Amino acid sequence: PCALVVSIPLTFFAGIGGASRKGILVKGSNYLEMLARIRMVALDKTGTLTRGDFSVTAVHPEMLSEQELIELAALAESYSDHPVSASLRNACAKPLDKARVSNVENIAGEGISATVDNRMVYAGNEKLMQRAGVTSKPCEKSGTIVHIAVDGVYMGHIVVSDSIKPQSADAIARMKAGGVKKTVMLTGDHRCVAAEVAQIVNIDEFHAELLPTDKVKIVEELRKEHPEYTIAFIGDGINDAPVLKLADVGIAMGLAGSDAAMEASDVILMNDNLMAVADGMSVARNTLKIVMQNIFFAIGVKFIMLLLGALGVANMWEAVFADVGVTVLAILNAMRAMHVKTK
Ligand code: ADP
Ligand code: MG
Numbered sequence: 001p002c003a004l005v006v007s008i009p010l011t012f013f014a015g016i017g018g019a020s021r022k023g024i025l026v027k028g029s030n031y032l033e034m035l036a037r038i039r040m041v042a043l044d045k046t047g048t049l050t051r052g053d054f055s056v057t058a059v060h061p062e063m064l065s066e067q068e069l070i071e072l073a074a075l076a077e078s079y080s081d082h083p084v085s086a087s088l089r090n091a092c093a094k095p096l097d098k099a100r101v102s103n104v105e106n107i108a109g110e111g112i113s114a115t116v117d118n119r120m121v122y123a124g125n126e127k128l129m130q131r132a133g134v135t136s137k138p139c140e141k142s143g144t145i146v147h148i149a150v151d152g153v154y155m156g157h158i159v160v161s162d163s164i165k166p167q168s169a170d171a172i173a174r175m176k177a178g179g180v181k182k183t184v185m186l187t188g189d190h191r192c193v194a195a196e197v198a199q200i201v202n203i204d205e206f207h208a209e210l211l212p213t214d215k216v217k218i219v220e221e222l223r224k225e226h227p228e229y230t231i232a233f234i235g236d237g238i239n240d241a242p243v244l245k246l247a248d249v250g251i252a253m254g255l256a257g258s259d260a261a262m263e264a265s266d267v268i269l270m271n272d273n274l275m276a277v278a279d280g281m282s283v284a285r286n287t288l289k290i291v292m293q294n295i296f297f298a299i300g301v302k303f304i305m306l307l308l309g310a311l312g313v314a315n316m317w318e319a320v321f322a323d324v325g326v327t328v329l330a331i332l333n334a335m336r337a338m339h340v341k342t343k
Helices: 004-023 027-036 045-049 064-076 082-091 126-132 169-177 189-201 212-225 238-246 259-264 277-311 316-338
Strands: 023-024 038-044 055-061 100-105 111-116 120-125 144-150 151-159 183-184 205-206 230-235 249-252 267-269
Touching: 004 023, 004 027, 004 055, 004 316, 023 027, 023 055, 023 277, 027 038, 027 205, 027 230, 027 249, 027 277, 038 212, 038 259, 045 183, 045 189, 045 230, 055 064, 055 082, 055 277, 064 082, 064 100, 064 111, 064 120, 064 144, 064 151, 082 144, 111 126, 126 144, 169 183, 169 189, 169 277, 183 189, 183 212, 189 205, 212 230, 212 238, 238 249, 238 259, 238 267, 249 259, 267 277
Parallel strands: 038 183, 038 230, 183 205, 230 249, 249 267
Antiparallel strands: 023 267, 055 151, 100 111, 111 120, 120 144, 144 151
């Protein structure tokens, strides 16, 4: 039937249009279908559940003054675009002379190593300190701890904190109401910070202190554990690109997100608002509902007309209506996919 062939792609187009009106870019109708079926959501923490704009909340130097420690860290991080780096640069009162920095190496999930004024500086988490062969001191403050070592000597640490996005908890609740059975947070950050965020936004399960490759492994394990679930991964960083590709639906942040994350994703949230995931799921479910209505309507009417024709009850004009008229009605129904009321 014409109605079937014309209205179904049109319903998906209308659904993709409706989603983009809400700031959700879906890269194809197959991903719209997947959005409706999401049963497990894995998410990154920094920049996804939290704002990703860190600020320095404490400085605990060992041998230097507070400002000297900050300057050293800011210099080592001067070429990095990690959110932690930006906060250290902002906290440094003096202008930074990048010419003093060379041999910068970005160690994913750990931190930075660089040569500053001919001294080897490491700035990052405990794993990085182990790599540098330095024992770091623990900190009682909650937050992400940036430890600093110079030429194999521990110089102290700087505590930076991030805030949770105000809508994160509601967004998770709405995803659960929309059919998501399990939510999992994956982060490279410290266990304590991860536990606090997971509890506040009500995430079912969390894994902390992960390297980018660990995130991939965990998503593979989750898939083995629940092969029946459609898995979505939501993230923003360069590190997240492999998991975004691996998940059934990869969802990237459009504003704060890295180019790599956006390239690897299937869906992009233009305003970085997690609520949009739940909105996208409603739009997708509504679209699939309309597709089903059109399938049953088009085939149903055809079948009835066939029967009536065989019995000699229906004439040619009624048959023409069953084809063209039903097509028009199905198209009108398809347009409804563009409009979905969401909170
Ligand atoms: P997430 O998975 O939460 O997005 P990342 O994988 O980017 O986090 O980083 C994991 C951890 O590694 C951070 O919490 C931080 O402790 C450390 N880290 C990463 N990059 C840097 C950096 N440039 N400076 C200091 N610490 C860093
Ligand atoms: Mg991140």
